[in-house]
Amino acid sequence: MADIDVIRCDACPVLCYIKEGRTGACDRYGNRGGQLVRLDPHVVLDRAVSRGDSVVPFLERSQDWDGNLVSGPDTFITAIGAGTTYPDYKPAPFIISSEVSGVDMVTVVTEGIFSYCGVKLKIDTDRHLGGECSTVRAQGEEVGHVTTNEYGSQMLALGGVRHLTGGSRHEGTVTCETLLNLCNGKAVDLEIDQGAKIRVQADKPPVVDGVLEERMRVGCGSATIGMFAKQWFGKVDEVVVVDDHITGVLSEHQAGKLLGIPETGIKLKGRRSTPGRYFKVAEPGTSWGGTNIKDPLSILGDFKLTIAWPGLRLLMVSTTGEHYAYFELDEQLRPVEKELPTVLQQSVQRIKENCEPALCTVLFMGGAGGSLRAGVTENPVKLTHSVRDALTRVTCGGAPVYVWPGGGITIMVDVSRMPENAFGYVPTPALVAPIEFTLKLADYGNLGGYMEHVRPLQSLLRDRHMSAKPDNPWPLQNNLRPASKS
Amino acid sequence: MNTRAHIALLADGRRLHLQDGPIDLVIEAFGTRSEVRAAYSAATERFTTILDELCSELPLLRQPAGPSRPHVSGVVAKRMLDAVLPYAVDNFITPMAAVAGSVAEEVLVAMTGAADLSGAYVNDGGDIALHIAPGEEFIVGMVERPDHPSLFGTARLGAADPVRGIATSGWRGRSFSLGIADAVTVLAESASAADAAATIIANAVNLPGHPAIVRVPACHLAPDSDLGSLLVTQDVGQLSHPEVEVALSNGSAVARNVLQRGLIVAAALNVRGETGVVGSIPLQPALPRSLVHA
Numbered sequence: 001m002a003d004i005d006v007i008r009c010d011a012c013p014v015l016c017y018i019k020e021g022r023t024g025a026c027d028r029y030g031n032r033g034g035q036l037v038r039l040d041p042h043v044v045l046d047r048a049v050s051r052g053d054s055v056v057p058f059l060e061r062s063q064d065w066d067g068n069l070v071s072g073p074d075t076f077i078t079a080i081g082a083g084t085t086y087p088d089y090k091p092a093p094f095i096i097s098s099e100v101s102g103v104d105m106v107t108v109v110t111e112g113i114f115s116y117c118g119v120k121l122k123i124d125t126d127r128h129l130g131g132e133c134s135t136v137r138a139q140g141e142e143v144g145h146v147t148t149n150e151y152g153s154q155m156l157a158l159g160g161v162r163h164l165t166g167g168s169r170h171e172g173t174v175t176c177e178t179l180l181n182l183c184n185g186k187a188v189d190l191e192i193d194q195g196a197k198i199r200v201q202a203d204k205p206p207v208v209d210g211v212l213e214e215r216m217r218v219g220c221g222s223a224t225i226g227m228f229a230k231q232w233f234g235k236v237d238e239v240v241v242v243d244d245h246i247t248g249v250l251s252e253h254q255a256g257k258l259l260g261i262p263e264t265g266i267k268l269k270g271r272r273s274t275p276g277r278y279f280k281v282a283e284p285g286t287s288w289g290g291t292n293i294k295d296p297l298s299i300l301g302d303f304k305l306t307i308a309w310p311g312l313r314l315l316m317v318s319t320t321g322e323h324y325a326y327f328e329l330d331e332q333l334r335p336v337e338k339e340l341p342t343v344l345q346q347s348v349q350r351i352k353e354n355c356e357p358a359l360c361t362v363l364f365m366g367g368a369g370g371s372l373r374a375g376v377t378e379n380p381v382k383l384t385h386s387v388r389d390a391l392t393r394v395t396c397g398g399a400p401v402y403v404w405p406g407g408g409i410t411i412m413v414d415v416s417r418m419p420e421n422a423f424g425y426v427p428t429p430a431l432v433a434p435i436e437f438t439l440k441l442a443d444y445g446n447l448g449g450y451m452e453h454v455r456p457l458q459s460l461l462r463d464r465h466m467s468a469k470p471d472n473p474w475p476l477q478n479n480l481r482p483a484s485k486s
Numbered sequence: 487m488n489t490r491a492h493i494a495l496l497a498d499g500r501r502l503h504l505q506d507g508p509i510d511l512v513i514e515a516f517g518t519r520s521e522v523r524a525a526y527s528a529a530t531e532r533f534t535t536i537l538d539e540l541c542s543e544l545p546l547l548r549q550p551a552g553p554s555r556p557h558v559s560g561v562v563a564k565r566m567l568d569a570v571l572p573y574a575v576d577n578f579i580t581p582m583a584a585v586a587g588s589v590a591e592e593v594l595v596a597m598t599g600a601a602d603l604s605g606a607y608v609n610d611g612g613d614i615a616l617h618i619a620p621g622e623e624f625i626v627g628m629v630e631r632p633d634h635p636s637l638f639g640t641a642r643l644g645a646a647d648p649v650r651g652i653a654t655s656g657w658r659g660r661s662f663s664l665g666i667a668d669a670v671t672v673l674a675e676s677a678s679a680a681d682a683a684a685t686i687i688a689n690a691v692n693l694p695g696h697p698a699i700v701r702v703p704a705c706h707l708a709p710d711s712d713l714g715s716l717l718v719t720q721d722v723g724q725l726s727h728p729e730v731e732v733a734l735s736n737g738s739a740v741a742r743n744v745l746q747r748g749l750i751v752a753a754a755l756n757v758r759g760e761t762g763v764v765g766s767i768p769l770q771p772a773l774p775r776s777l778v779h780a
């Protein structure tokens with residue numbers, strides 16, 4: 001018991017010893033970083049309290065929170081944990097009224113069951129993960145496919161009704177577990193047929209075939225030449241941007257030609273594509289520019305004696321600026337490594353700055369079905385229209401969503417903007433996601449809302465409170481359109 | 487007066503929710519309104535002291551059970567000990583293996599002693615004590631994995647069936663398991679008996695020494711675990727189909743033995759979507775996989 005990471009919970013007479021990151025026997029109290037915290041399921045967002053942590057230490061609760069929560073606009077009831085659970089799951093929506101800047105607002109809170117749902121996964125990497133349409137597997141089961149290659153990123157589409165309920169039982173279970181883990185911010189191992197093994201996690205860098213991807217390159221070697229040619233002009237005679245895809249050479253490149261940069265007699269290995277652009281200067285790897293080279297000179301042949309000159313200044317740099325070396329030619333026209341001159345340091349730094357950290361981003365996408373909409377209003381299509389007309393704001397766990405144009409209420413939400421562990425699961429299998437509809441009380445009446453079920457915010461203040469994420473717009477911000485007259 | 491305990495009807499207005507520390511009960515009684523009310527008040531009264539009673543003997547209850555030990559005195563503690571004793575000769579087991587079922591049973595006994603009910607259940611986190619009056623029946627959903635409930639079938643239990651207790655154990659559940667069963671569901675004559683048996687059978691669904699199974703000493707996860715330094719399952723990697731079959735048959739062998747000794751009525755064992763059934767469960771086919779929502 002001498003471990004420093006063990007705390008003793010005194011919330012009940014069991015007096016559990018709880019290790020860091022674990023919960024006690026009740027699963028209600030846990031040890032987070034040495035603090036005893038309460039982990040009740042239903043989440044209420046507090047705007048005013050800016051602790052920045054996701055769970056609130058329960059001991060501070062009574063001191064900080066007595067009385068100051070009833071202020072309505074600063075407290076938003078999320079749908080997280082709002083539904084009852086198995087064995088008889090029924091989305092029992094809370095319909096909560098509060099006054100915001102003198103206007104009565106209603107938030108209809110429910111946990112939606114999404115059979116039609118999935119995840120769009122953007123993986124920042126230039127590595128080849130797999131061919132378009134290739135199957136993506138988790139635990140050996142088909143859970144999705146590779147879709148388009150975007151600039152600097154590979155997109156995967158995971159889940160969807162076909163994998164959730166259209167295949168074998170195990171396929172559905174594994175798909176649901178994969179989506180659930182990704183949406184709840186956990187790491188997931190995926191394997192692409194005839195492609196890479198990857199570990200992905202929302203808002204974290206991807207791991208491709210065991211290698212952590214740290215930075216997105218600003219462009220290929222050729223593009224980098226184009227972007228920085230002007231900054232190099234006059235400060236160096238030749239620049240080679242080493243890249244596994246297309247290695248760029250300043251003096252031969254169109255950008256160099258336009259600036260009137262003279263030939264240097266440089267000789268690149270690999271296959272020349274167009275002037276100043278070379279394929280396959282080396283094998284793919286994890287060193288310089290995604291190649292396997294450790295010594296940049298290994299991709300160069302001898303300088304042409306008739307063209308090159310002693311003292312010629314050569315910069316070699318990778319597409320991410322992580323690797324660079326500076327050389328000058330000696331009397332025999334052999335490159336000799338020298339310290340990078342101050343005037344060039346800035347350009348290398350700028351390449352680095354332009355390479356953003358590589359991340360995986362997870363967007364949950366799902367369609368709010370008729371039965372979910374029916375939990376909000378007696379005439380479900382009116383809710384669809386109201387969302388379309390911007391009379392009703394849709395949020396997921398208080399996070400803003402993108403509502404697709406066209407029919408239905410099909411939404412996308414960045415899971416990293418939602419509170420942690422916001423998603424759940426039901427047997428179908430299907431995902432359970434929190435969804436809130438916020439609108440003016442008058443509008444709610446107009447669209448056939450369950451007015452008799454509206455209850456005040458104060459009735460839910462015993463639930464688990466969390467600080468709202470500062471980057472998200474406040475869900476109760478009163479900028480909805482004026483009440484409709486219909 | 488116990489001020490920790492949470493006592494409330496659930497949102498449906500029918501079921502009673504009682505929670506105190508790690509004890510979390512969902513209760514429903516069937517009968518006339520006044521009988522149900524009497525049952526709920528008896529349940530609440532009995533419930534409010536159970537956790538304190540158990541905690542007063544907690545160090546004893548965490549000791550391995552044997553013919554003459556541990557020497558416990560509480561009603562629920564004795565019920566726990568009785569449930570695990572049949573296994574104590576051949577296995578490491580402590581009375582804690584039957585705590586949930588025994589609590590459920592105790593509260594059910596209080597309810598049926600105070601009211602005339604046609605039926606009742608006390609669900610303590612998946613370990614369920616049942617009361618079925620003559621002519622009545624219960625339909626019970628069976629799940630593959632307690633953490634991601636997914637029905638694989640339903641069991642219809644009538645008054646004539648001997649079953650009055652159901653318990654589920656598996657490595658993914660709230661309690662630790664030595665085995666790799668996603669869920670072992672046991673039907674027995676009492677909830678405490680079902681709870682102890684489910685623990686033993688789930689421990690036996692195993693592939694000793696398999697490299698894909700991550701095992702950690704229980705005390706590394708919970709310093710005060712009754713399992714001490716025994717290795718408990720924390721993750722199960724990919725298993726081949728034949729390996730799953732071997733694990734299931736290891737568990738089924740133990741389940742058959744327990745069944746022959748008259749300790750249980752039936753057991754359903756689940757690993758990776760594969761199911762083995764021992765004894766006779768009045769199992770209805772799995773629910774059709776339809777898009778019930780969306």
